[in-house]
Amino acid sequence: MVESALVHMVSSVFEMTPGTGTLTGNGDGSGRGDATLPGHDAMDVRRSLQGDGDAYAALIERHQAGVAVRMWRFTRDRTLHRELVQEVFVQAYLSLGTYKGTGPFEHWLSRIATRVGYRFWRKNAAEVSMKQVPLEEIDQLASEPAHEMSPDLAADMLHRMLEGLPPRDRLVLVLRYIEDRSVKEVAALTGWTQTMVKVQTWRARKKLKRLLEAAGVEVD
Amino acid sequence: MNELELLRKLGCAAARESVPHVDVTRGTMAEVVERQIGVERPFAWIAGLAAAGAVPVVILAIHVWNDWTDPLLLIFDTFGGFSL
Numbered sequence: 001m002v003e004s005a006l007v008h009m010v011s012s013v014f015e016m017t018p019g020t021g022t023l024t025g026n027g028d029g030s031g032r033g034d035a036t037l038p039g040h041d042a043m044d045v046r047r048s049l050q051g052d053g054d055a056y057a058a059l060i061e062r063h064q065a066g067v068a069v070r071m072w073r074f075t076r077d078r079t080l081h082r083e084l085v086q087e088v089f090v091q092a093y094l095s096l097g098t099y100k101g102t103g104p105f106e107h108w109l110s111r112i113a114t115r116v117g118y119r120f121w122r123k124n125a126a127e128v129s130m131k132q133v134p135l136e137e138i139d140q141l142a143s144e145p146a147h148e149m150s151p152d153l154a155a156d157m158l159h160r161m162l163e164g165l166p167p168r169d170r171l172v173l174v175l176r177y178i179e180d181r182s183v184k185e186v187a188a189l190t191g192w193t194q195t196m197v198k199v200q201t202w203r204a205r206k207k208l209k210r211l212l213e214a215a216g217v218e219v220d
Numbered sequence: 221m222n223e224l225e226l227l228r229k230l231g232c233a234a235a236r237e238s239v240p241h242v243d244v245t246r247g248t249m250a251e252v253v254e255r256q257i258g259v260e261r262p263f264a265w266i267a268g269l270a271a272a273g274a275v276p277v278v279i280l281a282i283h284v285w286n287d288w289t290d291p292l293l294l295i296f297d298t299f300g301g302f303s304l
Contacts, residue, residue: 053249060245072239086244090251142221146232154233161230177224178231209223220222 041105074117121167169204
């Protein structure tokens with residue numbers, strides 16, 4: 001009941017803002033993006049731009065699990081995590097008009113999620129300093145094979161370890177080595193040049209090494 | 221073990237962690253409505269002030285128009301010689 005009322009309200013908001021943008025030009029289905037988009041997403045994006053709140057709700061339902069996985073890398077706090085996931089979809093709605101439809105909606109959403117997460121890290125960067133990162137157990141944990149490690153403990157340790165780095169370094173390390181993305185992909189997600197990604201990666205590695213050494217962890 | 225191996229190892233183990241389930245559909249919809257209203261609120265103020273400013277102008281315009289088009293004045297003008 002409440003949900004349908006909200007969807008109705010959103011529909012009216014959508015109607016109040018016609019032309020929030022266009023999907024490959026005019027949103028009439030004749031755009032070049034239609035051929036490359038998965039059918040449901042393309043249709044729902046087009047309907048959302050035309051003022052259909054239900055269509056946007058369907059997009060959220062389809063993609064929120066994937067976004068939740070991504071945003072879990074930015075915080076270990078469940079409340080903040082939920083807020084971040086929601087913020088991604090709010091930002092996506094507000095810039096839906098800029099979606100050109102030349103690639104999958106998921107990729108476009110990933111860029112927004114990366115930006116939202118990075119902004120969150122930057123906002124909270126002042127609260128964390130290298131000295132505050134307790135990494136005592138890391139040596140013990142590192143001696144275990146990856147498949148035998150407790151996932152929760154490993155994730156917690158990883159998060160604490162990265163917290164000691166500036167947001168840019170954290171971001172590039174997560175994208176390059178945790179998500180295993182290429183330089184080109186990282187550049188596309190962050191909006192940086194490929195050269196900048198390479199330089200940033202090199203710097204981030206050096207800082208991580210220093211951080212581990214400072215915590216008493218033996219690294220080669 | 222170097223820093224990258226350690227990072228990858230932890231990342232690999234962390235990937236098996238279950239991510240909290242979230243449903244943000246309703247929250248997103250509500251937030252979108254709220255932000256949209258927030259965006260439109262300043263425009264509503266401008267529209268209100270403009271409307272308030274327009275009221276005396278319209279009243280004055282009606283008075284001036286009525287004076288110009290007063291039927292008695294027109295009749296007097298037609299037959300000439302009289303003026304109020």
